[in-house]
Amino acid sequence: MGNLNKEIRDGDHPDITEERLKSTFDTHKMAAQIYNSQRAADRRNEITSAVLKIPELQDIKPLPFLSREEKVEEAARKIGILSEHLYDLVNVNDGAELYHLNNVVIGGEGNPLALHGVMFIPVLQAQATDEQKKKWLYRAMKREIIGTYAQTEMGHGSNLRKLETTATYDKATEEFVLNSPTTTSMKWWPGNLGKSTNYAVVVATLIINEKDYGPHSFMVQLRDENTHKPLPNIEVGDIGPKMAYNATDNGFLKLNHLRIPRTNMLMKHVKVEKDGTYIKPPHAKMSYSAMVHVRAHMNNTMAYFLASSLTIAVRYSSIRRQGHINPKEPEVKVLEYQTQQHRLFPHIARAYAFSFAGAETVRLYEKVKKDMESGETELMADLHALTSGLKSVVTYLTMQGIEQARQSCGGHGYSMASYISEIYGIAIGGCTYEGENMVMLLQLARYLMKAAKAVKEGKKVEGLVGYLSAPDNRHSLIDRTPEKSYDTYLKTFEHIARQQIFRAFDKLEKMLTSGLPHSEAWNKCSVELTRASRLHTRLFIAQAFARRVHDVVDFHIKEALDDLLHLHLNYELLDVASYALEDGHLCGEQMNFIRSELYRSLGKIRPNAVSYVDAWELSDMELRSVLGRRDGHVYENLYKWAQNSSLNRTDVLPVFEKYLKPLMMSARKNSKL
Numbered sequence: 001m002g003n004l005n006k007e008i009r010d011g012d013h014p015d016i017t018e019e020r021l022k023s024t025f026d027t028h029k030m031a032a033q034i035y036n037s038q039r040a041a042d043r044r045n046e047i048t049s050a051v052l053k054i055p056e057l058q059d060i061k062p063l064p065f066l067s068r069e070e071k072v073e074e075a076a077r078k079i080g081i082l083s084e085h086l087y088d089l090v091n092v093n094d095g096a097e098l099y100h101l102n103n104v105v106i107g108g109e110g111n112p113l114a115l116h117g118v119m120f121i122p123v124l125q126a127q128a129t130d131e132q133k134k135k136w137l138y139r140a141m142k143r144e145i146i147g148t149y150a151q152t153e154m155g156h157g158s159n160l161r162k163l164e165t166t167a168t169y170d171k172a173t174e175e176f177v178l179n180s181p182t183t184t185s186m187k188w189w190p191g192n193l194g195k196s197t198n199y200a201v202v203v204a205t206l207i208i209n210e211k212d213y214g215p216h217s218f219m220v221q222l223r224d225e226n227t228h229k230p231l232p233n234i235e236v237g238d239i240g241p242k243m244a245y246n247a248t249d250n251g252f253l254k255l256n257h258l259r260i261p262r263t264n265m266l267m268k269h270v271k272v273e274k275d276g277t278y279i280k281p282p283h284a285k286m287s288y289s290a291m292v293h294v295r296a297h298m299n300n301t302m303a304y305f306l307a308s309s310l311t312i313a314v315r316y317s318s319i320r321r322q323g324h325i326n327p328k329e330p331e332v333k334v335l336e337y338q339t340q341q342h343r344l345f346p347h348i349a350r351a352y353a354f355s356f357a358g359a360e361t362v363r364l365y366e367k368v369k370k371d372m373e374s375g376e377t378e379l380m381a382d383l384h385a386l387t388s389g390l391k392s393v394v395t396y397l398t399m400q401g402i403e404q405a406r407q408s409c410g411g412h413g414y415s416m417a418s419y420i421s422e423i424y425g426i427a428i429g430g431c432t433y434e435g436e437n438m439v440m441l442l443q444l445a446r447y448l449m450k451a452a453k454a455v456k457e458g459k460k461v462e463g464l465v466g467y468l469s470a471p472d473n474r475h476s477l478i479d480r481t482p483e484k485s486y487d488t489y490l491k492t493f494e495h496i497a498r499q500q501i502f503r504a505f506d507k508l509e510k511m512l513t514s515g516l517p518h519s520e521a522w523n524k525c526s527v528e529l530t531r532a533s534r535l536h537t538r539l540f541i542a543q544a545f546a547r548r549v550h551d552v553v554d555f556h557i558k559e560a561l562d563d564l565l566h567l568h569l570n571y572e573l574l575d576v577a578s579y580a581l582e583d584g585h586l587c588g589e590q591m592n593f594i595r596s597e598l599y600r601s602l603g604k605i606r607p608n609a610v611s612y613v614d615a616w617e618l619s620d621m622e623l624r625s626v627l628g629r630r631d632g633h634v635y636e637n638l639y640k641w642a643q644n645s646s647l648n649r650t651d652v653l654p655v656f657e658k659y660l661k662p663l664m665m666s667a668r669k670n671s672k673l
Ligand SMILES: CCCCCCCCCC/C=C\CCCCCCCCCC(=O)SCCNC(=O)CCNC(=O)[C@H](O)C(C)(C)COP(=O)(O)OP(=O)(O)OC[C@H]1O[C@@H](n2cnc3c(N)ncnc32)[C@H](O)[C@@H]1OP(=O)(O)O
Pocket: 079, 082, 083, 086, 098, 099, 101, 102, 113, 114, 115, 117, 118, 149, 151, 152, 157, 158, 159, 160, 161, 191, 285, 288, 289, 291, 292, 294, 380, 381, 384, 432, 433, 434, 435, 436, 439, 443, 446, 447
């Protein structure tokens, strides 16, 4: 039998090999859990190996040394080369393969086709009629045209009902007139809008006979297909540098009374007839499908970002030696410190949890998408509630985890050589895009309040909120169950979420009864409401983790996942324990029990720590991190990496003659006086 950890190679740093030899599970079999099948895990590695054989697809130099313009150019260069090899490298109908290819070759900072693939094509698939698909979708899929999704404006992103861009129907010419009447009505932020795309699905407020029908989607050609020059009545450009995503040209767009044919409105579900008659869609929010598409996939992208930074931090912590635990012994790997383990291991567990919760979410999304094709909309509300909560909680916890990973690498974590700061910048965009986190938590809260009302009225609720009508224990039995039975943990999470949901509900009801208008009462309860949404979502994540562990057949994989789940449940419970202490559901003694289980878990995870992150099978090419190198040879490569700095091209910079020398000369002269 070979090594269980598949990353072991001759010549690696002995400290990291020592870690890998301790693995109790086969890391490639674990990858099958993370990527949902052995075939998917195999394909990732096959794609990486194939890419490594194509020299033009390698980074020209480490990305942090590129200027913004060079980053934009480099991503476009690679997209061009990828286009030639695409069919040999991936199954183009498999989103996971495309995403992996993107991560290996280009990385997270963006590319000209990102929004084309992530939103433009999905919105056409979901909202275009067959005729419209023939006109645009098939061309888009062949990349004859490149598009984006232009919804957010300078003045409005969250509140779609107040978008200022108008699409006014002109019955006489059977056209819509698209107009940006104010500075704040300019589209602002859409990815790749600035310079890369020649088409956009523009979301505008539909006006017919002076009546406002709310946001609708319209296909707009932005640029000439040959010259790429903006078409008349269109002003378009880049919004400038951002915290991250700087290979992406997020853009602005001003439409000056631009006329487009009536048939450019996406009309699969909703219609404006020639005479201006408006035909409603089967569900008012069907046009929000592209956003739900991205939200449904965000758990997995966040899990990936979190796992990337943890891979870097855990590998580095296994070769970084500093300080002593036993003064008579050599300096220890920093991974031996309990504080380091506490800082990193719970986030490893979260990365796995997000991936498992993500798989369930994508399954529900696929079902709803199929239903919607035939006009069936029953599960849309469930999906919207679930994805709203998850996108908010998962992006926020990912942000925390990545920052802990960075800090756990000490000074070198702050260097771009770690690449963690770039991953952080990219990942935290997710707290904002696809619905600002608080706004989306409040969307979930609407759903939870409806369920709470039903329960109060004596009705039974089911599905995601079924626990609200299930029996509850007054006191948690957490310390009175056999090891590896997680039922009592999950019941405790249920209790906490239920209590908070009803606390928010009661507060809201009291205010409404006192005569406060609904929107004011809602605002005054909104912190309590977002707490309810977070607790409900964290319960779902824990349940999804437990469901996955329950289903695993392979003994060693199950045992390793079980250890992570145990850590997850104890850590997460401590994080939210104040809610259960408040009403005596948990007592001080049980808190001690949870704490001691947590510390026991850290010890149990420790020997497998490197293998848990190796199991994500993130290649050096995609990690782009000196600290996270698979072979553990960090220090000599850190020195090599610094040689890329343009400041090192000469021993003496011109600024010396220009500024520093005169400064020192004058100081010396003064001190002689
Ligand atoms: C050749 C080489 C190939 C190489 C490969 C390339 C591959 C590329 C891969 C690239 C990989 C990665 C790239 C990653 C890029 C990053 C992508 C970033 C994308 C970011 C894009 C955006 O941000 S787009 C803009 C997003 N904007 C928002 O999300 C706005 C948020 N606001 C809203 O969604 C809405 O305004 C609102 C939901 C908050 C409110 O809407 P509204 O006012 O209309 O409704 P109400 O609040 O009144 O609610 C009414 C009822 O409607 C229900 N509702 C709302 N939404 C939905 C819904 N979607 N579904 C179902 N129901 C919904 C709501 O619940 C209310 O119900 P009731 O309570 O019953 O009344």
